[in-house]
Amino acid sequence: MTITKPVNNVRPRPTLSAGIPSSAIVVAVLAGAFFVLPFIALLAGITWSDLPELLTSRSALDALWLSLRTASAATAICIVFGVPLALVLARSNFPGRTLMRSVVLVPLVIPPVVAGIVLTEAFGRRGLIGEQLSALGIDIAFTTAAVVLAQTFVSLPFMVTTLESHLASSGEHYERVALSLGSSKWRTFWTVTLPLLRPGLVSGVVLTFARALGEFGATITFAGSLQGTTRTMPLEIYLAREADPDAAVALSLVLILIAVLVIAVAYFRPKHPHR
Amino acid sequence: MTITKPVNNVRPRPTLSAGIPSSAIVVAVLAGAFFVLPFIALLAGITWSDLPELLTSRSALDALWLSLRTASAATAICIVFGVPLALVLARSNFPGRTLMRSVVLVPLVIPPVVAGIVLTEAFGRRGLIGEQLSALGIDIAFTTAAVVLAQTFVSLPFMVTTLESHLASSGEHYERVALSLGSSKWRTFWTVTLPLLRPGLVSGVVLTFARALGEFGATITFAGSLQGTTRTMPLEIYLAREADPDAAVALSLVLILIAVLVIAVAYFRPKHPHR
Amino acid sequence: MTSMQHSGLTVDITVAQRKVNVAFSVPHGEVLALVGPNGSGKTTTLMALAGWLMPDVGKAKLDGTVLFDCPDPTRKPHKWLPAHQRGIGYLSQDHHLFPHLSAVDNIMYGMDRADITGRRARRAKAEEWLDRIGLAGYGKRKPHQLSGGQAQRVAIARVLASGPRLVLLDEPLAALDVKAAPAIRNLLTEVLRDLTVILVTHHQDDIVALADEVYHIIPQR
Amino acid sequence: MTSMQHSGLTVDITVAQRKVNVAFSVPHGEVLALVGPNGSGKTTTLMALAGWLMPDVGKAKLDGTVLFDCPDPTRKPHKWLPAHQRGIGYLSQDHHLFPHLSAVDNIMYGMDRADITGRRARRAKAEEWLDRIGLAGYGKRKPHQLSGGQAQRVAIARVLASGPRLVLLDEPLAALDVKAAPAIRNLLTEVLRDLTVILVTHHQDDIVALADEVYHIIPQR
Amino acid sequence: STPEVSESDATATGEEATLNVLAAASLQKSLEEISEEFTAQHPDVTIDFNFAGSATLVHNLDSGSPADILASADELNMDKAEQAHLIDADTRTLFASNTLVGIVPVDNPAQVSNLQEATANGVNLVICAPQVPCGALSQRLAEAVGVNLQPASEEQQVVDVLGKVRSGQADAGLVYATDAGLAPNEVSTFEIEGADEELNYYPIARTANSEHPDVAETFIEFVKSDTGRSILEAHGFTTP
Numbered sequence A, B: 001m002t003i004t005k006p007v008n009n010v011r012p013r014p015t016l017s018a019g020i021p022s023s024a025i026v027v028a029v030l031a032g033a034f035f036v037l038p039f040i041a042l043l044a045g046i047t048w049s050d051l052p053e054l055l056t057s058r059s060a061l062d063a064l065w066l067s068l069r070t071a072s073a074a075t076a077i078c079i080v081f082g083v084p085l086a087l088v089l090a091r092s093n094f095p096g097r098t099l100m101r102s103v104v105l106v107p108l109v110i111p112p113v114v115a116g117i118v119l120t121e122a123f124g125r126r127g128l129i130g131e132q133l134s135a136l137g138i139d140i141a142f143t144t145a146a147v148v149l150a151q152t153f154v155s156l157p158f159m160v161t162t163l164e165s166h167l168a169s170s171g172e173h174y175e176r177v178a179l180s181l182g183s184s185k186w187r188t189f190w191t192v193t194l195p196l197l198r199p200g201l202v203s204g205v206v207l208t209f210a211r212a213l214g215e216f217g218a219t220i221t222f223a224g225s226l227q228g229t230t231r232t233m234p235l236e237i238y239l240a241r242e243a244d245p246d247a248a249v250a251l252s253l254v255l256i257l258i259a260v261l262v263i264a265v266a267y268f269r270p271k272h273p274h275r
Numbered sequence C, D: 001m002t003s004m005q006h007s008g009l010t011v012d013i014t015v016a017q018r019k020v021n022v023a024f025s026v027p028h029g030e031v032l033a034l035v036g037p038n039g040s041g042k043t044t045t046l047m048a049l050a051g052w053l054m055p056d057v058g059k060a061k062l063d064g065t066v067l068f069d070c071p072d073p074t075r076k077p078h079k080w081l082p083a084h085q086r087g088i089g090y091l092s093q094d095h096h097l098f099p100h101l102s103a104v105d106n107i108m109y110g111m112d113r114a115d116i117t118g119r120r121a122r123r124a125k126a127e128e129w130l131d132r133i134g135l136a137g138y139g140k141r142k143p144h145q146l147s148g149g150q151a152q153r154v155a156i157a158r159v160l161a162s163g164p165r166l167v168l169l170d171e172p173l174a175a176l177d178v179k180a181a182p183a184i185r186n187l188l189t190e191v192l193r194d195l196t197v198i199l200v201t202h203h204q205d206d207i208v209a210l211a212d213e214v215y216h217i218i219p220q221r
Numbered sequence E: 001s002t003p004e005v006s007e008s009d010a011t012a013t014g015e016e017a018t019l020n021v022l023a024a025a026s027l028q029k030s031l032e033e034i035s036e037e038f039t040a041q042h043p044d045v046t047i048d049f050n051f052a053g054s055a056t057l058v059h060n061l062d063s064g065s066p067a068d069i070l071a072s073a074d075e076l077n078m079d080k081a082e083q084a085h086l087i088d089a090d091t092r093t094l095f096a097s098n099t100l101v102g103i104v105p106v107d108n109p110a111q112v113s114n115l116q117e118a119t120a121n122g123v124n125l126v127i128c129a130p131q132v133p134c135g136a137l138s139q140r141l142a143e144a145v146g147v148n149l150q151p152a153s154e155e156q157q158v159v160d161v162l163g164k165v166r167s168g169q170a171d172a173g174l175v176y177a178t179d180a181g182l183a184p185n186e187v188s189t190f191e192i193e194g195a196d197e198e199l200n201y202y203p204i205a206r207t208a209n210s211e212h213p214d215v216a217e218t219f220i221e222f223v224k225s226d227t228g229r230s231i232l233e234a235h236g237f238t239t240p
């Protein structure tokens, strides 16, 4: 056998995947169909000719713009709050950790409308904290800030849970190495913990943003519904549904397109990922 | 210095945590307060004397039992569907993977009521598939099965996203080693992939179960609200709110207690975890 | 062995991006020492043979079975036997013991292939292996509760216990202490007697003690 | 060195669960070879010194500073300096290069402590280190694109470049080839000249070439 | 005067019947009470309710929800059901109506006592969105009275309006009289001039696919009977 000369102009073959059992692929295809079929039903149900008018109506555009702003703000807050919270839950051992972990997940399990009631009792004009804020002249009732607060409240659990499980499964080897190279805890956090947490952050951001974008019950109960100020896309969609369910489905398509865009961006991976 | 004799009756000191920057702890405490305060507001708002009567009413018990059954069934289905789907998304490279990933996340972002409409259009009596099923005498709309279907639809994205990010960040080294020891793909999946996926499964189950337990909009739209058959806790709570918001909050407390229980069980860790 | 064509291993591999290009053969039942400087392609070669990495161009044949045949870097290979059907035991440079299994369960993992049936028979066999590598009594430990050298020895036992036709060992003795190294070397001499083996090592002692032949990889710059 | 009390390292450590019990001292500027069979407690000792693990009972003092003082296994230690304040460079048995950083960025990581300021000065210094370990031109590679021996060398450079007062090396030469091993050994001789060092090794060559003193750990059974 | 049950009816023959009633959520309390009275007289009949917003009910009915009776909170949704032939138009009848009232928190922080004051600057007024029945009614009433509503929020449902005034988030709100009665300790009511001219009507009808048409019609009769009317009135509805 002669030695073949090296080929340089060819994309290198990747390391091989360990493979997936074929029965798992069958189930995956079935499960995929379970998602795709309703999605097709949705597309089939849309009256395409009505779409342009529906989507460019003043109220729809207002709602869309409001939703984008509030969901982005809520996601940003969830990152700022969620990362430290997940760190503390995953890597410290204070008493009451399990309790804290459960409390963080409460907004996930209570119906959103109840979340709205609870938020009112805490941050409303007569609420535990709201009253103090009111005295200081800060009134968030019926403002866009209330929308962001509601969205943050219901979506933070996704961020925290996702990040915590990633931190727990990745261990602290690299952090220890960094400290032994003289790096402070603060610097280690920024240069080691956070970059290595990337896959967790991506999935956390996707879940959080999606949940914030779809939030309805807590928003309407706590923040109200006024065009341009508090009426986000889901509220607009619900209102549209009263008169015309097809319009509701069509408006949902916009939400879906945004979600698809966000997901595509979030999952975009650099060419040479580290494993 | 004399050599101290070994101490055997003492719990071994654990390997040290790499530590958390103190500013992160401050933010975590703030974020924790953000969750705890509404929770306290919630507890403060409950009229404890009304509680026993409220919680032992026939309709509340029916709803509770129904919620537990359906949410458990939905979680089980999400595991069966979610694991293969996540595997395929994380470890294969078929064209349209990003599209598939987005489609899987669609139920997350559309408002639940729209999810209900879409499910009707797919699985309802006149739906794409529902029609065929109807012809076979299978009618799922407005049955308990419809509740499970609705819950599965809205909560599967959590399972898939969580598992996928775990699979992506853990790599395939151990799977390769197993294959090289002659283990089939199928056995490798059960003996290596799945056990190592444990932290992801735990957080996936927690998120999925919580979301299924709290599901309202898709259920009422696709399955209706019939006591004992389709009226789950969130629907019961929603009805209670009409007359008495305090009752709604009190009923939510039951959901919260269940969630806390599930979370405590899910996060229970064996004494000597492998890192 | 007379007929190298039909028995033993023949290899010819090119991985362009890593500047690796090797071609050699190992007669059935012999031990080939694969030596060369760091980065010359020893691990790359073993990975290709184990089925963890696809070479750009290459072909390998073991005892008459074609393991893979990749004539063209731009096309799918003519043949590509998946890793678990090759009958090859590979001790990688990082041992990768399964973190969720105890030492004894790690050793038992590959025994399917070794045709040892029955849970009790397997466990007995695994305990025997533990004894042979000087770690009797350590069976219940999880990998992270073992020292570097202990883990390395368990990994060696795991590969050998799986009954491979071809054994690939990437620096098996690197982490071992002055007593264990010769002991394990003796063990290898005994166990590997009838097997076809590729041994990667940087140590003359290993070559002298274990190898029938040596293949030097000369790096291309 | 005359005053061992005030300069250099004194150690006395007990980790009951691992049956580890060591006590020794290293004068400032000398190299102590820490040898002993697999599982005797070499890595455990280094981890305690580096601040990765708390001994049940123990005390260590470096150049007059108490690193830790744990008189009672049931109580909090009297003193416990956190890892990043000890000025200790630790090359662990698994090198743990940061997977998200390139080779050159890995080497630059600890230069804060070495008081090299300015990004360009650091980069230049790191390139110099790459050259010294024979890997000029490999700076942009991520760890998973390096061979075992190459990664090991980068890890050595990373520790040395961080300017530690005390250097702990756990089998630094294990993965190195026949040419690199002596070359790195020479490098170490040169770099470690004025530093206090503990070197874990199983190889007589290393001891002869590098060590001023040897401490044998005799395992307790 | 309870209507006589005909001999051909399922209940009379001892055959068991279950009625499925799709009803607007705001009717929950009154219909449940009425059904208790009804089943006391007809022990073989069981009544299962499906309470939701009226739009949801019509959607449910359209997609095959088992149902014998539809009771909606507005005529618009009943019209939709009729157009889709989901109900038997001959059985459709109005059985109750509702008027709008103004509500304020009991301590009335903004000192609101009529609709004009409720629309003043700096008063947080909440109403229903014009797309839903109570909002449409509010709009008509405001026009009739000649005020310009400047709400802080346009809610999707009456309960949301009530909830916001109840919790003190809002200073005033417009709700149905029946809703105002749900929280007598937390909100005070003020009358709106001309409100009794603008009514919201509740229609009820037997569905087209009812499995027990006779029992269903008997129940509808019962809702409209004196017993039914007195229960509805006790909950704040006006009856025809």
Ligand SMILES: Nc1ncnc2c1ncn2[C@@H]1O[C@H](COP(=O)(O)OP(=O)(O)OP(=O)(O)O)[C@@H](O)[C@H]1O
Residues within 6 Å of the ligand: C017, C018, C019, C020, C036, C037, C038, C039, C040, C041, C042, C043, C044, C045, C093, D144, D145, D146, D147, D148, D149, D150, D175, D177
């Ligand atoms: N994923 C990768 N991408 C690109 N180059 C790689 C990758 N992995 C390894 N290399 C390069 O390929 C060459 C061969 O590496 P290999 O691991 O086969 O060396 P080796 O002979 O096993 O060396 P060692 O003795 O250090 O283990 C090296 O120059 C290495 O830097």
Ligand SMILES: Nc1ncnc2c1ncn2[C@@H]1O[C@H](COP(=O)(O)OP(=O)(O)OP(=O)(O)O)[C@@H](O)[C@H]1O
Residues within 6 Å of the ligand: C144, C145, C146, C147, C148, C149, C150, C175, C177, D017, D018, D019, D020, D036, D037, D038, D039, D040, D041, D042, D043, D044, D045, D093
């Ligand atoms: N997490 C742990 N829990 C319990 N025992 C452990 C743990 N880690 C290590 N050990 C045990 O402690 C002893 C000392 O281990 P250590 O890693 O210090 O050995 P070593 O001298 O570095 O050995 P080697 O030469 O193999 O690297 C060993 O017997 C080992 O099995």
Ligand code: MOO
Residues within 6 Å of the ligand: E024, E025, E026, E027, E052, E053, E054, E055, E073, E074, E133, E134, E157, E158
């Ligand atoms: O009873 Mo309704 O349809 O929510 O106004």
Ligand SMILES: [Mg+2]
Residues within 6 Å of the ligand: C042, C043, C044, C093, C170, D147, D148, D149
């Ligand atoms: Mg190698």
Ligand SMILES: [Mg+2]
Residues within 6 Å of the ligand: C147, C148, C149, D042, D043, D044, D093, D170
């Ligand atoms: Mg060691």
